[in-house]
Amino acid sequence: MTLFSILRILHIIGGFTSLFTFWIPVVTKKGGKAHLVSGWIYVSGMIIVSFSALYMGIYRILDPASSSELISFSLFLIFISILSGSTAYYGLRVLKNKSRKTTHKNVWDLGFSLLLLFSAVTICVYGVTVDFPLLAWFPLVGIFLSITQLNYWLRKPTKKLHWWFEHLSGMLGCSIATITAFTVFGAPRLLNIESINILLWFLPTILLTPVIIGMSIYYNRKFNRKRG
Numbered sequence: 491m492t493l494f495s496i497l498r499i500l501h502i503i504g505g506f507t508s509l510f511t512f513w514i515p516v517v518t519k520k521g522g523k524a525h526l527v528s529g530w531i532y533v534s535g536m537i538i539v540s541f542s543a544l545y546m547g548i549y550r551i552l553d554p555a556s557s558s559e560l561i562s563f564s565l566f567l568i569f570i571s572i573l574s575g576s577t578a579y580y581g582l583r584v585l586k587n588k589s590r591k592t593t594h595k596n597v598w599d600l601g602f603s604l605l606l607l608f609s610a611v612t613i614c615v616y617g618v619t620v621d622f623p624l625l626a627w628f629p630l631v632g633i634f635l636s637i638t639q640l641n642y643w644l645r646k647p648t649k650k651l652h653w654w655f656e657h658l659s660g661m662l663g664c665s666i667a668t669i670t671a672f673t674v675f676g677a678p679r680l681l682n683i684e685s686i687n688i689l690l691w692f693l694p695t696i697l698l699t700p701v702i703i704g705m706s707i708y709y710n711r712k713f714n715r716k717r718g
Contacts, residue, residue, distance in 0.1 A: 504538030540575035581660030588653035607636035
């Protein structure tokens with residue numbers, strides 16, 4: 491069995507693990523045992539997904555037998571690996587630095603956010619150039635998330651439990667990458683269909699973005715309400 495085949499199997503296992511566990515930390519008691527255990531299982535799955543997707547994407551691009559369409563999907567796979575990896579990393583690092591009182595200029599933390607921004611802009615431009623809607627529009631999610639991350643790191647915290655909101659947005663942003671990848675790559679193969687409506691590719695983003703915004707607004711009012 492080749493390295494590519496092994497990583498593809500690990501990618502599927504990690505993807506389904508994350509797909510089935512991402513919602514548990516959202517609905518369980520924050521900081522509780524179920525939240526922590528399921529959260530680490532989810533992150534572990536995403537680490538496997540991110541590294542395996544990066545390798546497989548690069549492998550397909552360098553393969554002389556790859557078609558232009560396969561190369562485009564491989565670029566999307568690489569972007570998904572960067573998106574999922576950087577958002578999961580961000581979600582963990584904001585917890586590690588939750589007690590900070592000033593701006594944060596750690597090279598690795600800023601570097602991951604900048605990598606997401608650079609890759610998102612690059613893939614977006616490429617998608618427009620080759621007229622590939624998925625590559626042209628989906629990276630806008632990465633641009634938004636990376637700018638949000640950089641804005642958080644480079645500003646002095648002003649809100650109570652600021653790290654909690656960023657942890658939430660980071661992990662839910664990571665789940666967008668997970669579900670989108672499943673919609674683009676996994677679902678068509680499981681259902682044995684050659685193509686699906688492009689709207690379905692963006693459905694996870696359309697559905698989960700309001701959830702992130704809504705939960706942030708709710709908990710912001712809950713934690714930062716003025717005392718009478």
